[in-house]
Amino acid sequence: MAQTTSYPVLLYIYDLSRGMARQMSPAMLGKQIDGIWHTGIVVYGNEFFFGSGGIMSCPPSGTVLGDPDSMVDLGSTEVTEEIFMEHLTSLADSTFRGDKYNLLEHNCNTFSSEVAQFLTGNKIPSYITDLPNEVLSSPFGAFLRPLLASVSVNPGGNNVTGQQ
Structure with a gap:
């Protein structure tokens, strides 16, 4: 009987606002939000994430964002790295091409959730994952929608598949 190997899967969570969202959101949005989240999935010794450059990877904490603000243990997987990379290539060719990135509706968090x-x-x-709708449901958030929709995030790293 073949032995299966289990790999830990972590979610790295970064606050792009570096604490400003927590301080300013009550005045701007009429409610508190704790951060503006960027996430990456850490598995097989690398951190994988999605941005305007497509699906990227780097060593854990290897982006310009530095160390994550928090980490969540998502469990473990028996999916091999080879199968995972084939899956990422498929996603990079379709759903998660760089030109499909949208800060509000199709972003790093969408990618992290799907990969998890x-x-x-x-x-x-x-x-x-609920943060964009929470922000946009406020009067100021609705005002910000056109501006936010044009923003792209690319924290660095290497493109996993060569797809943009």
């Missing part, structure tokens, strides 16, 4: 489900069957925490 593929690897572990678990989604990432909803407070992260």
Whole structure:
């Protein structure tokens, strides 16, 4: 009987606002938000994330963002790295091409949640994936929508598949 290997899967969470969202959101949005979240999935010794450059990877904490603000243990996977990389290539050719990036609707958190489900069957925490709708449901958020929709995030790293 073949032995299966299990790989830990972590979610790295970064606050792009570096604490400013927590301080300014009550005045600007009429409610508190704790951060503006960027996430990456750490598995097989690398951190994988999605931005305007497509699906990227780097050593854990290797982006310009430095160390994550927090980490969530998503469980473990028995998916091999080879199968995972084939899956990422498929995603990079379709759903997660760089030109499909949208800060509000199709971003790093969308990618992290989809990859977490593929690897572990678990989604990432909803407070992260629900944030854009929470912000946009405020009067000021609705005003910001056109500006935010034009913003792209690319924290560095190497393109995983060569796809943009």
